[in-house]
Amino acid sequence: MMTGAAVMIRCLEAEGIRVLFGYPGAAICPFYDELPGSGLHHVLVRTEQNAAHAASGYARISGQVGVCVSTSGPGATNLLTGIASAYMDSIPLVIITGQVRSDLLGRDVFQEADITGAAEPFTKHSYIVHSAGDLPRIFREAFHIAGTGRPGPVLIDVPIDMQQRSIADFDEAKYHRPVDIIGYKPRTQGHPLQIRKALEALSTAKRPVLCAGGGVFSSKAQDALRAFVEQLQLPTVSTMMGIGALPSDHPLYLGMLGSHGCASANKAVRDADLILLAGARAGDRAMAAPGQLATRARIIHIDIDPAEIGKNLPVYVPIVGDLGTVLRQLCEGAHCQAPADWVHTVTDRRARHDSKPIPPAEGFVEPKTFLRELSLAMRPDGILCADVGQNQIWAANHVCVRQGRFLTSGGMGTMGYSIPCAIGAKSARPDLQVCAVCGDGSFQMSMMELATACAEGLGIKIAVLCNGHLGMVREMQDHLYGGRRSATSLTGDPDFVALAGAYGIRARRARSQQEALDALGEMWADDAPYLLACDIAPDYPSL
Amino acid sequence: MKYTLSVLVENQSGVLSKVSGLFSRRGFNIDSLAVGVTEDPTVSRMTIVVDGDAYLVEQVEKQLNKVIPVIKVKKLAQGEYVARMLSLIKVAVAPGARGEIMRISEVMGARIVDVTRTSMTMEFADTAERTETFETLLRPFGIREIVRTGTIAIEKGADATRKTN
């Protein structure tokens, strides 16, 4: 016999989990009591929301399901923003929350919160453990559901008595028996008929464009995508979540589309007569009027989630399946290439757009070229985590993602994501270079995690783009609210260099482009944490 | 346009809130929702009547299919199913009106389940339309209270909606 808590640990080990992120409390103490001596490394974050964000960064880089843990009540509710952010970006997470004793559920006892109820709109599925003997089945199912089909967060709420109860010893062989959930059978292969229809449409298209979304990464389909677009010579744009799906410097890549994207990508999509959506959901930020696009272009939509197909725009060929699998199916049958004059037109426009000079910002760091240089100073497989705001838009449009990754909170736009995400990413791959880019506002939403990075010895690099404002909102007030500024000045900003110093983190402030570029050498000279605070002109525009 | 969906779900706690939450969250209008266990005690059936266009029902079907404990969603084809709702209707009985109410009930096929000096209660199990008609006929007498279930529906013919087919 062993306790439910010990079984929970064994389940995580059996899932191949090495690292989890969390914050303890009374209702999850039996679980924490079993952690030391297990094969699991626990990272103590400084607030629960960041446990979920860190698990998200971990999941995105490791390709595994990320795991985070909290206690009941306030610990659990603190997780919500992190859970919702992961849900919007289809990141696989298993979230374990402690809960009050099962016989007290529903009585509003100390630190009771209905967390499965509260998280219901942004979890793929959730469980309350009513019988400790169910723990192995529930864990197995939760990891299966989180990591397959369209990935997403799955919550397991474990009352403390379920963690304490004595149950049968963990049976690893039994644990690994295949999961069978009658109502959950995600489809992976594209339907042959739709594949044929898609190939026909592609072969007659005069102005085809592929739009890559976050699904490329969920499906680990970067290689398949590259092979496909190269074989068909398909000009490719990406959504924010799809940045890096094709290397930024690939000759067929036209940039990010959407309201905050670049002209070359948007023009290509506007002029296209065929748009192939590859793991992209045509969200409003990427396509403001998707219905209109569909009147000009035939839409081929590949997605593992049938509910995304036809949701935002009418579709000519729907293909439900795993993106990598479908792209390989398409590759096999395709004998056509995009017309060369079209490819030339759009790639030439991109080249001209790229070489447009960016005006310097005298006395300040110019963020666009700086971010480009920052990304180029990293090793090609480095990971860049962008926060939310102008800093995110500058990064999205100007960093060069080669073999690495660009991680950001795309669907939810959650400020404070970049630092915990970087911590999660670096925990997954300590051998890779990881850099968080944030604004002075978003930095202050997660700056408590500097302690986590120090405690873990994680050499994450942080570039804080300090414009003294909530820049993106300030810009909105200037454009749409008659320049009336309201609550967007960050008066009271601390001295970020001194702050980093208080944690023992090496830091520097850059007041000019040259100072910023000079600091890059120092930043990447070793694998210790580093913070670079860049002065940015307060009215520097997003685009 | 009204659509009737027959939804098989695993008989576990929380399914109803997942389904109803989905409807309110996505702004789908439910006309009625009825739940009950099926011939297999591990499975329940929800009959959901929604009001909307073809796009909306497609969305409803797809979103329902994403709910993990939802086993199967079937949109019932117009005219290919039998639908019933159960109503209990309490009517005021004025002196001399009793005979007329009894005649209407008999013609419509309702059962009288309770009678007092001043009231009568009828049980009526029929389609939504015929229920409307029955109520219209009773209204002049003074309806005191109506209790209705949601619509339940079953396909015509020998086939059955099962979790495995």
Ligand SMILES: Cc1ncc(C[n+]2csc(CCOP(=O)(O)OP(=O)(O)O)c2C)c(N)n1
């Ligand atoms: C948690 C959260 N709160 C509020 C917002 C709204 N919001 C979007 S951008 C932004 C300003 C961000 O300011 P900062 O981090 O300094 O970045 P900047 O735009 O100046 O680069 C705000 C407040 C948000 N996206 N997330």
